[in-house]
Amino acid sequence: MCGISGLFDTQGQRDFDHALASRINNIQAHRGPDEDDLHFEPGLALGHRRLSVIDLATGQQPLFNQDGSVGIVFNGEIYNFQELVPELRALGHVFRTRSDTEVIVKAWEAWGPACVHRLRGMFAFALWDRRQQTLFLARDRMGVKPMHYAWLPDGTFIFGSELKVVTAHPAFAREIDPLAVEDYFALGYVPDPRCIYRNAFKLPAAHTLTLRRGDAKPAQPVPYWDVRFTNDSRMSQADTEAELRERIRESVRLRLISDVPLGAFLSGGVDSSAVVATMAGLSEKPVQTCAIGFDDPRFNESAYAQQVADRYHTDHRLEIVKSEDFDLIDTLARLYDEPYADSSAIPTYRVCEMARKHVTVALSGDGGDESLGGYRRYRMHLGEERVRSRLPHGVRRPVFGALGQVYPKADWAPRMFRAKTTFQAMAMNSVQAYHHSMSHLRTDQRLRLFSSSFQRSLGGYHSIEVFHHHARQAQTDDPLALIQYLDYKTWLVGDINTKVDRASMAHSLEVREPLMDHQLIEWLATLPSDLKIHDGQGKYVFKKAFEPLLPNDILYRPKMGFSVPLASWLRGPLAQRMRDSVLSPRMLASGYFNAQTLQTLVEQHLGGHHDHSTPLWMLIMFDAFLRQAEQRPTS
Incomplete structure (x- = not known):
């Protein structure tokens, strides 16, 4: 590397x-x-x-x-x-x-x-x-x-x-590109090639x-290459499970070649646990595993990681990160070089920092959710697609569009109860709805955030064009395959791979991703979608394949994710930093934002009336980028 x-x-x-x-x-x-x-x-x-x-x-x-x-x-x-x-x-x-x-x-x-x-x-x-x-x-x-x-x-x-x-x-x-700013406040990163x-x-x-x-x-x-979703495999489920284990085994084996110490990240989730279980079956020595835990139990998966470590007798190391570990804002701005709003970059940076103390190369489980249907948003999108397929767009658009306008916003509620977001999505076609789902700030929110002069500078551009461009190349009518393809082209490259590359290389650590092996991905694209999401269960065939190797409470517990308590940070220890950043003279003079909207976001969040942690974090990271951009980097 x-x-x-x-x-x-x-x-x-x-x-x-x-x-x-x-x-x-x-x-x-x-x-x-x-x-x-x-x-x-x-x-x-x-x-x-x-x-x-x-x-x-x-x-x-x-x-x-x-x-x-x-x-x-x-x-x-x-x-x-x-x-x-x-x-x-x-x-x-x-x-x-x-x-x-x-x-x-x-x-x-x-x-x-x-x-x-x-x-x-x-x-x-x-x-x-x-x-x-x-x-x-x-x-x-x-x-x-x-x-x-x-x-x-x-x-x-x-x-x-x-x-x-x-x-x-x-x-x-x-010279900052206005279109990239629009993309950032929609998606949380600037997508390729921009x-x-x-x-x-x-x-x-x-x-x-x-x-x-x-x-x-x-x-x-x-x-020179693209993935094609055929979904036409006729293998039995038992044969598919065996083939999947063998293909992952081969992919992991190839990634064990190294002349320096090698280990793995072990979060306690399905993907990293499957990688570690596979590594253990290929190695004569105990696998070196690294995990990060949080002192806030809502975000702590370390007990599950320990279960896997105990089962496979790995040389396991755990470090607990304080829930107020937010002093990396300026560091992240320097690493990413452009606005980047995935707050899980903080624990990712910390686990790479910890791993580098013991190994030079680490295997990860990244890519499993995208290839095997692991995200909850996939299941929700398929549910919405079933309704969309039964009602013509000419009916859906006026009915659900009107409901989306009048229904109150409820960002504080679990996703399934945020009817405003669902109604808005139901009025759209599949690509528009998935972009809506993936947007950190939806179209109406960005319109309120941006100044009128900045909106004019966009010349009618909307970040949905990124998704439309890729959807035209997808060559599939399968609802799950389409959004997996969109994630391969946008989210996986622009968010996940960017996050891991910069966080790992900041510590001179090489990270290898066996679940992103292109031959594995080509084969997975032949599997029928109901083997990926089946009866509401994501990663269905993947979990079945690894039942002999992993305990059920690793495979079938609710997905937790690699998250940080943003909302409480921004009302507590980060409150003053947030206010100083979002309402800084630099931000107000930039010409991008409606000053009244910035003020409202800050006051409503601090008052506990609304959870504006997502837009506020994006604004904090944008301000950190602007501050870094004012200086020429030096060696």
């Missing part, structure tokens, strides 16, 4: 300043504290920060082939690299290292851009082919590893693992970008 960076002259061969290239590379030193190196040639600078995990002696980067014509900077892991080596040797390629990095170089020489189809893993890399005067960038299929880039006014192309690499260049103009700044981009998951020196037009990302 590493940090990569680079500069490429798209039109000529000017020399890049060595000090500048070194500075922007070292801004992400936390991603790779073990080694760093730079490569320069006319019109090109490549930078690398290394976290040594595989081939500690000879895996340094930038790495070149024997004649120096093809070089690479690479972040991630290729789990099938050992399988590719004999095939490439048979084609005449000679290896000087034992690293997966060199396998990518040889794969490029053998197969060119099609090499990405042969790679199984998490990766973001930039490969330079001098003979073809081509810079080739690629990102893994599920977007586990990040890649940011921009074109500077003088024709220079700049890229890096984190956005701070791009923004550190003195020629980059930090960044918070107008002229910066994220390379989308499962895409490549090919730049050839002298091309007149900027290159555009090209997709």
Whole structure:
């Protein structure tokens, strides 16, 4: 796991300043504290920060082939690299290292851009082919590893693992994109390919970008893979359960390759427990497991994690986090580089901090909910879909639309009793309703929050366009498959993977996600949806498959999630910080917000009349971003 960076002259061969290239590379030193190196040639600078995990002696980067014509900077892991080596040797390629990095170089020489189809893993890399005067960038299929880039006014192309690499260049103009602000206050993050700044981009998951020196037009990302939900498997349930266990076993086995200490996160939930149970069956030594507990019992799952640890005799470590662990606001703003509002980033940061004391690599259970139907919102959406399918839109829209307008807002109530939200969703089509469900602030709330001048700057843009774009590519009519696909393209990449990547790399910890293996996901997409959600039970076949390996109260207890007590924080110890942040001169002068709405949100929440913790946290994190953006990052 590493940090990569680079500069490429798209039109000529000017020399890049060595000090500048070194500075922007070292801004992400936390991603790779073990080694760093730079490569320069006319019109090109490549930078690398290394976290040594595989081939500690000879895996340094930038790495070149024997004649120096093809070089690479690479972040991630290729789990099938050992399988590719004999095939490439048979084609005449000679290896000087034992690293997966060199396998990518040889794969490029053998197969060119099609090499990405042969790679199984998490990766973001930039490969330079001098003979073809081509810079080739690629990102893994599920977007586990990040890649940011921009074109500077003088024709220079700049890229890096984190956005701070791009923004550190003195020629980059930090002009905030209004559309990204709309996306953020809808979804809680800025979805790919957009960044918070107008002229910066994220390379989308499962895409490549090919730049050839002298091309007149900027290159555009090209997709190389997509998941297709066929839901057409005819396997029996018993065979499906056995196959699922075996496929997860294979995925976990591939992710156990490491030359440094390796362990796992163990939250006590179904996904991480299944991963640990599988690891225990593959390891002769006790698995090292790490868990975070909270001193607030409403958020504490540590007893369940201990059950799994005891059953599999893991080397288990637990740390208790105080419920008032909110001193990370500015730290998170620095890590994420753009507004990011998932408050579970706080415990994620803490569990990564703790794990790094004992291991360099940790396996997680991320991705299981999206692939196997684990979220409660999936079950609720399917219930709404049954009603939508029985009533024409021409009937639903006026009836439920009117009910949604007059019914009182009840954010304090459990989701199933928030009839206003349900009525609003029932008046919409499937994609609109799912966007409504996934929005931190719904359309009417954003309209009240934003100033009239800012609304005009959006030019009619609405964040629903992100979902519509992906829905057009989904190629499925299955209601569950459609929203799983939307989550793969938005929530999983923009929220979950972003959260884990930045939180783990802040501590130079590599996290591997066996439940996001693309071959596993392709197979899961063939399963009928009623094996994922059955009689109101989410992850149905997954839980059945792991009944022999995990206790029932792990498999069938209500999902708790990795949450923090935001509402009480913002009425108690964070109250003054919240008021100072939301009503700061910086926020009021930004031009984005209706000042009266900001005041109302603060006063109503502090008065206990409404729970506005979600919009207030989003505003706090936006203010923290603005404060960070006022300063140029330094190494």
